[in-house]
Amino acid sequence: MRLVDDGLVTDTPDGPALLGSRCADCAAWTFPRQTGCPRCTGDRMADTPLARNGTLWTFTIQGFRPKEPYAGPEEFEPFGLGYVELPGQLVVEARLTESDPEALEIGMPMHLELVPFRTADDGVPVHTFAFAPDQEVRR
Template sequence: MIDGRRTVDDALFTETPDGPALRGSRCADCGAHTFPAQSGCPRCPGTSMVEVPLSRTGTLWTWTVQGFTPKPPYTGEAAYEPYGVGYVELPGQLLVEARLVETDPARLEIGMPVELVLTPFRDDEFGWPVHTFAFVGVEA
């Protein structure tokens, strides 16, 4: 649980004074960041990875709207609703692929400031919501 909510994978998140953040890692040798957290560096042969909370804010680097039902096995029982997906640049860290809360293309813009939120993804077998991460636009 993160911030009192069930998540798709608690290993993806950490709690900070400002709210939930993505749990990443930084190479102590070359400074490269990764998400999710990893034990080895993808940029250099370093294995001195330090777990770090990633920035909760960034800018939308690029985006699209998933407007059609994904092919099986990714279809669910609920009616399909289009959703936004994009790459978010976390300043000084990395690009992370994520869902976007906004689905209206007229309201999405490359370079817009965004902030991490937890959003319902599905219900568990008992009907309780399970959350994933997404980014929502914020005022500059």
């Protein structure tokens, strides 16, 4: 599977996970991964898979085509965009698989998925990461 950026996601025994980093000096988490710590300026960062499940912290619906360098499909469809809190780690900004605001609720459980994003010039589908509402709580 081709991803928008190979450095954003890693394989784990439980499935794909976002690849972040954690500072060995102050324990700060970052995503995407970094070589230097934004909190203490240390350089002892370790690549670390992030939690695959979290909680929707806030969201909006992207209702218009973003400005360049947007690399999505020519036919724009509105999409959910939110911040998902990964427990004990950090809050990440991500696409949401749900674009109906009535189906989203702050505080709802979410899980990571890899979803189609666009088709490359060579015809190969390119995927990105997104968070989806857990099935048990969908209305």
